[in-house]
Amino acid sequence: MGSPKKNQSQGGFFSAMTSGLSMFSNAMHRSVNGLLGYEGVEVINPEGGKEDAEEEAQRGRWKQEERDSYWKMMQKYIGADVTSMVTLPVLIFEPMTMLQKMAELMEYTHLLDQADECEDPYLRLVYASSWAISVYFAYQRTWKPFNPILGETYEMANHGGITFISEQISHHPPMSAGHAENEHFTYDVTSKLKTKFLGNSLDVYPVGRTRVTLKRDGVVLDLVPPPTKVNNLIFGRTWVDSPGEMVMTNLTTGDKVVLYFQPCGWFGANRYEVDGYVYNADEEPKILMTGKWSESMSYQPCDLEGEPLPGTELKEVWHLAQTPANDKFQYTCFAHKINSFDTAPKKLLASDSRLRPDRWALEKGDLSKAGAEKSSLEERQRAEKRIREAKGDHFTPKWFDQTEEVTPTPWGDLEVYRFNGKYTEHRNGIENSIATDTSDVQSTEFNPWQYALSDE
Template identity: 80%
Template sequence: MGSKDQKQGGGFLSSIASSISNFGTAMHKSVNGLIGYEGLEVINPEGGTEDAEEEAQRGRWKQEDRDSYWKMMQTYIGSDVTSMVTLPVLIFEPMTMIQRVAEILEYSHLLDLADECEDPYMRLVYATSWAISVYYAYQRTWKPFNPILGETYEMVNHGGITFLAEQVSHHPPTSAGHAENDHFTYDVTSKLKTKFLGNSVDVYPVGRTRVTLKKDGVVLDLVPPLTKVNNLIFGRTWVDSTGEMIMTNLTTGDKAVLYFQPCGWFGNGRYEVDGYVYNGAEEPKILMTGKWNEVMSYQPCDMEGEPLAGTELKEVWRVAPTPQHDKFQYTHFAHKINSFETAPKKLLASDSRLRPDRYALEKGDLTKAGAEKSSLEERQRAERRDREAQGHQFTPRWFDITDEVTPTPWGDLEVYQYNGKYSQHRAAIDSSDTVDEVDVESIEFNPWQYGNVSAK
């Protein structure tokens, strides 16, 4: 369990957990032989065993691609590979990392319940269950596209929420997001940090996540557990999250501390989450238990952490039904946020949905997707050269960097805050009666909105 003085931090851009994950599923016997894994039996986290060579040969890469990428990746062992590695588009999903920031809002009704709740401990039960709910989606093993600097993502039409995310830094890759409805505001700054270990990669969610409940002004701070992507070089790639999740009520000092069990042999313990909600004196008040891919439940407990007599375990969250045999393992909500159904009127031209590489991949045109991806990356490098030649610095449009540097368990973080300009922009559009209907799919993707680049 975490101590009261543990450094605070958070951030839910753990979508990087899938950023290299399908790289390893395509490796062949000759690659496994390079590191002595030839013929090894691989533990399947769902139970049972599978032969490594047979599993590896199910990959989608050509033999020459497998060998060349493994030879390249060997040089990165022990390194942070967040933005150093270029991978072919065939292992991508048609979504970007800042879109995946929005996936934590699927079960936002739990935050509505937390805001309406009078019991301070049940507030943490609802809020912590909300934080856990996204991990079902985060176990996907496809790589999202890296956002272009200045890229945005907007979402409306979900629980009365307005959501905006912006890529505020390219090196290191950093995103900022803000969501709001009648019950809460959600603010996140997320900077990804990884460590490549050869056959796995550790993903550290360096960031800060804050939720403010509007009814009483309660501020909640989240520290998520780290994530590990397993079987990068051989076997079936799978994602696991282990360690403590801490949700702290910064207003009262109450907190929830939950432990994500690591996956053992033959899948033993995988998905399991257990812990308690504590008061400010660190006395247990409510126990919580469940599985992050299925359900969470709670029950009042005594000072020893044992269930109170006469009470029963009650369900607080259960994962929603998902599409069967979906190509990219999407939830219904993932399809929703990836569609124009959740796009507002007069969508920003910098929106992720408009990326030509993402759109081409969604339509199944891998050749075009790869070409468009390369074109965007080259233009991003050209824009950077232009800025630096003129002595200009990139300035985000919708978020401002603050003087605050917050410590997290995995490193310090420069915090960005929402500047309110998007709310003014959106209010002006929504109040106008003259907004013409536009085919949003015809809008040209344009994240190159530096503003000060062209200044003389």
């Protein structure tokens, strides 16, 4: 395969790279199972169909009359951003919020630990980008997470020495911020999703900034993920794909990794496939990477033409952990852990997602109560907005501060928020009282509100 030129766009390079299997080395050939052997073939009909719709109905998503009614309502939103403007029925939700879903990136953080310990700057990017890819198996779930209430939080502890906190910092537009760290890395994200409703599908654009700082050398990594497409949203069997490029850049050295997520074709061809290269600051390929975001990723040193170096072989860097069979919500074991109070610190914040009554009711299988509680929370949020506007106040996040920085992304500009360290002070301040705390955290009333009830 020819070496990518400096004046050649990444899109053009990857179009050339994926246009024919003959351009790949034997190592690449072994990984592209979708085209070679149809391993794990899955019949995907991009347009949806009766059989797919019937299968989806059996999974408890929609009854046909519900689909027809919802379709009539949604037609007016075609082409619009529906991130926070449409009220959705609770039957298509999973018992998790977007703040919790952000925490799913923490499952394979041992890869970031390895990146921090790694001496090789290119192998460091192999570890770090594999960590970024690892979450896509969880992201393929087609159940919708709850939109967080303004001021809602999620805390996680008891996982690999990691402390994680996320907070909903804006409602219109929906924005979240997150921070995590252990002895090897810090992770900071400001997230603002942008959507485009296309009728029976939804495009999701990750207008966000993700930064990972590796503590040993102070290396800063910047991540730009690909967009996501939810197919057969209303009619047919719903499925998720993320075709496009993922770019992780070492802002300290200029090295980067560019990975192309293959779009899914008919009969599942190319689905899950990821291929690409780690480049040095001069944009010369140093390591090829290949695999499936649903299974594993491997790497191999390469020459300037992108071909594997003689005497080297593919080495696996990440493999999917065992997942529960026939799980109702397609959760991984880690997703169940995120929902559990076992990962919650003692004296959990009352604003934590686990305590939401609608989420809690849905987890117990009470759809009627979940729907009623969801409506109640949304009305409370609207009421609080009216109070805030009447007072002339502005919502101020508790654990994150807005900076003056506005960073460009491929899908729009983003106001950047920074972890202010107050959560660390909060946690440290209550450590001494935890040993004598006998309260039942599950009995804590969900309370993300800025104003007291008496103010309403």
